[in-house]
Amino acid sequence: SLKNVHAIAMTASYNFTLIIDGINHEVNAMDGNTKLQDLLVTIQRKSGIPPARQQIMSDSCNIDTQRVESTLAQLHLPLHCHLLVLDANPDAALELLPSPTQKPVASPADADNNNTNDNNANSSNDNNNNTSNNSNDDDNDVVMQSHSTDDNKEEKESKQESMAVEDSTEYKYEFPAFVFPDDESKIDGELIAAHDIDELFLVLFGVNAHPPDVDRWYAQGLDFTHDGHDDNSAQHNNDIRFGLLQIHGGPCGIMAPVQAYMMKEMLFDASLGVILDDGAEMPVLPTNEQRSEALIRAIMRILIKAASDETYITWIVAAERHSRRYFRKIIRKGETELRAAIAASMDLLQSRIGVISFVLSVVLSRSLPVILEEMDDKQQSLILPEFGHCSQELANLMITGRCVTNIHDGDKALGDPTDPDTFILKGIGPNQEIGFLTTLEPMRLAKVGDHYKCPQFPIWVVGSSSHYTTLFTLNLNVAKITEFDKKSQELRRQFNVFDVEESGIIKSTDLQALLNNLKSDVKAYQISQHFHTGEVILWGDFERIWKMLENQEMYGWHCLKCTLWNKMEATICEVCASLKGDAIIEEKTKSQQDMEKSLKNNNNNNNKGDNADGGGDKNEANEVETKPPSKFFMYLYNGLKATKKDRPQITKLSVWADGELQAFHSESEELQALIRCKFPYAIVEYAGN
Numbered sequence: 001s002l003k004n005v006h007a008i009a010m011t012a013s014y015n016f017t018l019i020i021d022g023i024n025h026e027v028n029a030m031d032g033n034t035k036l037q038d039l040l041v042t043i044q045r046k047s048g049i050p051p052a053r054q055q056i057m058s059d060s061c062n063i064d065t066q067r068v069e070s071t072l073a074q075l076h077l078p079l080h081c082h083l084l085v086l087d088a089n090p091d092a093a094l095e096l097l098p099s100p101t102q103k104p105v106a107s108p109a110d111a112d113n114n115n116t117n118d119n120n121a122n123s124s125n126d127n128n129n130n131t132s133n134n135s136n137d138d139d140n141d142v143v144m145q146s147h148s149t150d151d152n153k154e155e156k157e158s159k160q161e162s163m164a165v166e167d168s169t170e171y172k173y174e175f176p177a178f179v180f181p182d183d184e185s186k187i188d189g190e191l192i193a194a195h196d197i198d199e200l201f202l203v204l205f206g207v208n209a210h211p212p213d214v215d216r217w218y219a220q221g222l223d224f225t226h227d228g229h230d231d232n233s234a235q236h237n238n239d240i241r242f243g244l245l246q247i248h249g250g251p252c253g254i255m256a257p258v259q260a261y262m263m264k265e266m267l268f269d270a271s272l273g274v275i276l277d278d279g280a281e282m283p284v285l286p287t288n289e290q291r292s293e294a295l296i297r298a299i300m301r302i303l304i305k306a307a308s309d310e311t312y313i314t315w316i317v318a319a320e321r322h323s324r325r326y327f328r329k330i331i332r333k334g335e336t337e338l339r340a341a342i343a344a345s346m347d348l349l350q351s352r353i354g355v356i357s358f359v360l361s362v363v364l365s366r367s368l369p370v371i372l373e374e375m376d377d378k379q380q381s382l383i384l385p386e387f388g389h390c391s392q393e394l395a396n397l398m399i400t401g402r403c404v405t406n407i408h409d410g411d412k413a414l415g416d417p418t419d420p421d422t423f424i425l426k427g428i429g430p431n432q433e434i435g436f437l438t439t440l441e442p443m444r445l446a447k448v449g450d451h452y453k454c455p456q457f458p459i460w461v462v463g464s465s466s467h468y469t470t471l472f473t474l475n476l477n478v479a480k481i482t483e484f485d486k487k488s489q490e491l492r493r494q495f496n497v498f499d500v501e502e503s504g505i506i507k508s509t510d511l512q513a514l515l516n517n518l519k520s521d522v523k524a525y526q527i528s529q530h531f532h533t534g535e536v537i538l539w540g541d542f543e544r545i546w547k548m549l550e551n552q553e554m555y556g557w558h559c560l561k562c563t564l565w566n567k568m569e570a571t572i573c574e575v576c577a578s579l580k581g582d583a584i585i586e587e588k589t590k591s592q593q594d595m596e597k598s599l600k601n602n603n604n605n606n607n608k609g610d611n612a613d614g615g616g617d618k619n620e621a622n623e624v625e626t627k628p629p630s631k632f633f634m635y636l637y638n639g640l641k642a643t644k645k646d647r648p649q650i651t652k653l654s655v656w657a658d659g660e661l662q663a664f665h666s667e668s669e670e671l672q673a674l675i676r677c678k679f680p681y682a683i684v685e686y687a688g689n
Helices: 002-011 034-045 107-114 121-133 151-170 192-207 212-218 252-268 288-304 335-343 354-366 368-374 392-401 485-499 508-517 524-528 538-550 590-607 616-625 669-675
Strands: 013-020 023-026 054-057 080-087 313-322 325-331 412-413 423-425 435-437 459-463 467-473 503-509 536-538 555-558 566-567 629-640 649-656 683-686
Touching: 034 054, 034 080, 080 524, 192 252, 192 354, 212 536, 252 288, 252 354, 252 392, 252 467, 252 485, 288 313, 288 354, 288 392, 313 335, 313 354, 354 368, 354 392, 368 392, 392 435, 392 459, 392 485, 412 485, 435 503, 459 616, 485 538, 503 508, 508 524, 508 536, 524 538, 524 683, 536 538, 616 669, 649 669, 669 683
Parallel strands: 013 080, 435 459
Antiparallel strands: 013 023, 054 080, 313 325, 412 423, 459 467, 467 629, 503 536, 555 566, 629 649, 649 683
């Protein structure tokens, strides 16, 4: 009966695995009568995230954290469940709860008595005695406190004083306000029409934007960290002088790409002259002029990549939020005019409306019709209404110049690619200057394509569930990949055109279209007999057959009658004229390959006596030259400085790219999992102090 089913559910044992910042936390078993409130408090003990800020995703659905009185049985959760826990306001302070083994809090009446302690010491002693004798037996996890005794009273007061000092040193920096000109006629630009502004902000923030989230976007500038006292000196060894300063959550999806393009200029443009020291705790030491120049170049590069017409680039030169007056300058004469406009707007960029003004410039340069065409969901805003986070579309726009939704390689068709009505998932194009990685990939919640993983420069924007940072290395060779890897990546990329879900399976009817995309002269019927999986083709089988097609001279078959070795394309034996029949296509043995290589070298020596190495060795030498290094340093920069605890930091990492120990346990487990998305067998260890 339903009653019996309900009773069984209420007495069932629930086991949860919490995923917090990529780390798994096991939770003691809970029965079906346990209320959601108790689970939220348990999560707060593990993470420090208060229940009001918790976002929880189970294996099958999101959990409504407002239903605090609901039981686990009423939530219809599986008995063994993974819960991904996110913080709705990651910039706010964490609130770790004490252990539930501590004594419970005093009753409200006793608490009122305790409030009179400061006025009457004798009364205080009596009330404390009453409290200890009449303590509440209910275990209140949210406000749980332990009673002070004479032995620990001094220690507790000292701890509270220390916490008060810490709170008083909370980081209160604010970017300066932009001084809007009193005489608008002196502004070098034109006023944007009010209806254009309305349309622009509808696409940017949507209709359900939370005012405090919007406020944070209007309080973030593009300026540098200022830990030192002498801004004219470059010798701030404790400063992260190259780093942009972030004081609010949300705009990090803009600042990390800008930081990445700045690093490209400072690390790999020798004409800028920045002092570099690979392996040092502080590897990049620019002067004020050098970092300002890098910022200007980064902004220029992002705007030029994003502009749908390079002869019509929009640049915001003045803005006033409350009167909704925004002035723009149209750049028509190329990079020289654009550079001058950006340099003249440094006061605007470094003010509290610097980031939002830059975003408006990029969006207007791309144009709203183009942006809406590129997005998969036309109704989604570029800045998410949930907590004001930067969307993946907006982050992609800053990195690649295209406002696409996805992070996979190229475009993918959800259905028949030849059908004009088939929905296309737009992805990332090739030859990206800056890359992108995400901490969600090791948890199998996302999959980044090779176009993002293998950029021209070894610099990556790193996305997580709630923040963006910048990962880089000073070794340009880290960005190199071998020709063999390039071919393998392109092969898988073309296979995935017909394998949208990347499951490693395509229909056999797609084989000819796949061969056409690979620009092969081979016809499907010529190789279809090599696949033995019916109406589908597995990736492993296709990769093996393609390798045979690419190196046909290395493959062949032994005649079943006379055992003669025949070339792969042969259908009858060259000696006995027997049909190939069921003879297996196989690779030449190593002895055969060595013999042919020896004969080839002898021929080369006879034809070119002065070239003893032969052409084959040159190819091998070139292959070695393009191979990335096996060991190098990487640096992760996080510019967030919302509190003293959250001050900007740079994390130095030692990376062994070909460690070949997939089960190696690292102290930097989360970063190792991230970097293994690019280098599958990497070993990563913290290398800084």
